[in-house]
Amino acid sequence: MSRWHRTATGHKGGDFPMYVEPSGQDGEAEAGHDPSPCASCAVRADAFCGSLAAPALGELHRLGRKVRLKRGQALIWQGAESTLVGNVLEGVLKMSAMSRDGREQIVGLAYPADFIGRPFGKNSRQTITALSDAHLCVFSRAAFDSFATGHAGMGEALLRRALDDLDGARRWMLLLGRTSAMERVATLLLDAAERLEGAAGKTFALPFSRQQMADILGMAIETVSRTMTRLRDGGVIALPGGRQIAVRDRNALREAAGG
Template sequence: MDMARSLPAANFCQACTVRNRAICADLDDEEINLLNAIGRRKTLQPGEQLLWEGEEAVLVANVIDGVLKLSTSTGDGKEQILGVVYQSDFLGRPFGQTTPYGVEALTEAQVCVFQRSDFDRFAREHPRLEHKLLERTLSELDRTRRWMLLLGRMNAEQKLASFLIETADRLAPAGPSGADGSVSRVELPLSRQQIADVLGLTIETVSRQFTRMRKDGIIAIAGRRDITILDRVALQERAG
């Protein structure tokens, strides 16, 4: 681990912007101090890898800021993006021997990293954290089931609309919102090709859907990744 860019987590928790939503949310101050002793804050640059698929599960981490992607390699060596993680999401496989997916930063990101063995021991000794892990696991299972529905049953328009809604909900708005909350600006973490790969579509189909939504006044497009949702109700209707 790069010690110049990995700092002790102590003193960070009190000012942590995601503490109330993170895996450690239910811990008391004494438990937080104990967790601090085994954690470190690390900064990742775009394109930097945190975890490698199939390797020994050495680390687990909590996302403090930024966006990262989860990916796997297909039989022909191509990358398949499994999902995107945001602030307060948990990464890695506690109590596991190998890492099931690769993790790469899409933007500059900050994470709190823990040696998996230290984290496993702490979780066993502190049932509230172990309970939170179970809650997160079940929530992730629910998200996976919804994603399977999205990929298997929805048409291209529904898929892209659902993706935009989820992304807008997970990312803090980058601009002002209307009085009814219907207008929000989103800097997409994925390129159009990556969005197409995630949704099981071609890039041409994704581009056509973006163009159609723009012409219909549902979104505005200021750049390849700069999207403003102008009519959230209409977007939700497109999502089905």
């Protein structure tokens, strides 16, 4: 019954201790000019903190720090005390669950403006790992919890986000349970293109390896590869090499994704 491939999430420079940079060190955050550095944050409009007014925002900012992760570095290990929460500023992270016998399933992706971690109480049962070099804005859970408790709007904003995540997870379940390899790959590519493609049809870098795509989609790496090849041969996408990709025929891709 154990027919599962090890997921060999072999990352080149993986799992170094992470480099933490205290907030207010980035030049822009020095006192004086910019009392609320969050104001210039690229993801503020889309992130949970967008709902906060200036004073609360400043307070929150003082609790946070910035973290840079290199590709392959992990932020929260499965089972470990989950003491961090935060926002993704740049890059793509994966949330993965692993069963005792070593099978991995990626259970979520976090793109810029997405919230990660598990506030309030229980620990996360997921490991969070950077798929590309990433830049986060993190808070210790304890500090974040008490801040959130003290600010009425926050609970609602976080809840809204959690419920959105839940909707997303459930759509993904539909994908995992009821779709063919082609539909899965096409859906993932469509999603990635929407988030990462500069302009329609433009070439961009896929942030995942084939192995990671396989882990995300719940299939074997070879099937992913074959499916990509089929899409390329059909003129739907172009694969200039490396991890580059371009969507050539968006409608066909949408079609392949199942409507």
